[in-house]
Amino acid sequence: MLTPLLVSMLTDQALITIVVAIAVVLVVGTTGLVVARRRRAELPSATQPPSVEGGSTEVAEPQVGDDAEEPRDTPTRTLEDTELPEPTTPTIEKPESAQGRLVRLRARLARSQGSLGKGLLALLSRDKLDEEAWEDIETTLITADVGVAPTQELVEKLRTRMRVEGVGAQQAREILREELIALVNPALDRSLKVTRKEAQPAVVLVVGVNGTGKTTTVGRLARVLVAEDKHVVLGAADTFRAAAADQLQTWGERVGARTVRGPEGGDPASIAFDSVKEGIAEEADVVLVDTAGRLHTKTGLMDELGKVKRVIEKSAEVDEVLLVIDATTGQNGLTQARVFAEVIDVTGLVLTKLDGTAKGGIVIAVQRELGVPVKLVGLGEGADDLAPFDAEQFVDALLD
Numbered sequence: 001m002l003t004p005l006l007v008s009m010l011t012d013q014a015l016i017t018i019v020v021a022i023a024v025v026l027v028v029g030t031t032g033l034v035v036a037r038r039r040r041a042e043l044p045s046a047t048q049p050p051s052v053e054g055g056s057t058e059v060a061e062p063q064v065g066d067d068a069e070e071p072r073d074t075p076t077r078t079l080e081d082t083e084l085p086e087p088t089t090p091t092i093e094k095p096e097s098a099q100g101r102l103v104r105l106r107a108r109l110a111r112s113q114g115s116l117g118k119g120l121l122a123l124l125s126r127d128k129l130d131e132e133a134w135e136d137i138e139t140t141l142i143t144a145d146v147g148v149a150p151t152q153e154l155v156e157k158l159r160t161r162m163r164v165e166g167v168g169a170q171q172a173r174e175i176l177r178e179e180l181i182a183l184v185n186p187a188l189d190r191s192l193k194v195t196r197k198e199a200q201p202a203v204v205l206v207v208g209v210n211g212t213g214k215t216t217t218v219g220r221l222a223r224v225l226v227a228e229d230k231h232v233v234l235g236a237a238d239t240f241r242a243a244a245a246d247q248l249q250t251w252g253e254r255v256g257a258r259t260v261r262g263p264e265g266g267d268p269a270s271i272a273f274d275s276v277k278e279g280i281a282e283e284a285d286v287v288l289v290d291t292a293g294r295l296h297t298k299t300g301l302m303d304e305l306g307k308v309k310r311v312i313e314k315s316a317e318v319d320e321v322l323l324v325i326d327a328t329t330g331q332n333g334l335t336q337a338r339v340f341a342e343v344i345d346v347t348g349l350v351l352t353k354l355d356g357t358a359k360g361g362i363v364i365a366v367q368r369e370l371g372v373p374v375k376l377v378g379l380g381e382g383a384d385d386l387a388p389f390d391a392e393q394f395v396d397a398l399l400d
């Protein structure tokens with residue numbers, strides 16, 4: 001209690017402050033007590049001691065190591081029946097093998113080249129094969145990019161045979177079929193040199209102008225080879241187009257083939273060399289080297305191609321140089337072929353986008369031009385739309 005002396009020493013204001021403080025302490029203390037009591041009253045019955053079998057209400061105190069939670073009424077899963085999440089690693093595809101690919105794609109070839117075959121057949125089946133009819137036949141062949149010399153040769157043969165043997169549409173079809181097959185030349189060796197030699201993988205170099213389908217061809221060829229159980233290494237020597245190495249790597253990953261790549265804008269010859277070295281170390285069957293698209297008119301770039309090949313040859317023989325030609329480019333494709341063949345020994349031709357042109361005659365023209373066989377044809381944008389070329393199947397598709 002405040003003594004009268006102390007009270008007299010305090011000012012009025014200080015006195016009021018002390019009284020208010022005491023009142024606040026009393027109010028807060030009382031409220032706390034009331035709330036605590038209410039909470040306890042509201043606690044659910046589960047927190048009450050559970051009744052134990054036998055009627056005893058005594059509760060065992062939890063010990064160290066006891067479960068913190070109440071036991072569940074469902075059995076605990078074992079390791080065996082626990083479902084693991086799906087693995088996220090990409091699944092390796094098993095591509096379609098080369099056999100029968102052209103058969104599968106024949107309808108597509110027939111669709112694009114149908115007008116050439118059917119046009120020729122309609123003209124040859126006329127009752128009267130006069131000069132005008134023969135001129136129309138020539139025009140049809142030249143329009144389809146067969147080329148002037150092969151066209152004249154074919155027309156000459158057809159004229160002779162039709163005069164001697166030709167009676168009726170069926171006969172005309174048979175004669176045309178035989179002469180077209182002879183023109184495409186079934187005797188040419190169209191096999192790909194992709195067999196591993198003693199201690200070395202086969203090396204395939206893929207070349208051509210921009211956008212003809214080189215990277216797509218390398219990717220699809222890798223699929224064909226993997227389907228034949230070959231171990232393939234890809235070399236991304238197209239350091240010119242930024243996305244080319246990624247594009248190639250994606251193709252490789254789909255079939256489990258490793259891609260050797262270097263820095264963007266790096267030296268293509270050194271990447272080609274590294275990929276072959278890697279192929280030797282991995283004991284691969286085939287190394288497929290993709291190169292940058294280069295305009296045949298740019299001398300520097302064309303010389304670079306020769307260098308790429310020479311550098312590879314320091315460690316392995318180059319077994320195939322495949323020149324990729326876009327079939328839709330017609331006569332320009334022929335010019336490209338000529339220039340490439342001057343700087344590098346082309347061993348095989350790949351005609352892409354045959355599905356996108358009615359001018360399948362380019363097959364005949366370009367083979368004649370280079371004396372090199374068409375080995376593969378591209379008939380669509382799909383992963384398995386690359387097929388080994390076959391003279392008879394090609395001609396049959398034209399005449400379907």
Ligand SMILES: Nc1nc2c(ncn2[C@@H]2O[C@H](COP(=O)(O)OP(=O)(O)OP(=O)(O)O)[C@@H](O)[C@H]2O)c(=O)[nH]1
Binds near residue numbers: 214215291293353355
């Ligand atoms: N329709 C069709 N399209 C094709 C075929 N082959 C390739 N293509 C398409 O042609 C385009 C160019 O193909 P790429 O493989 O990138 O060409 P590239 O020659 O590597 O290109 P660069 O590296 O720029 O020289 C792509 O859109 C391919 O899908 C084919 O046979 N048919």
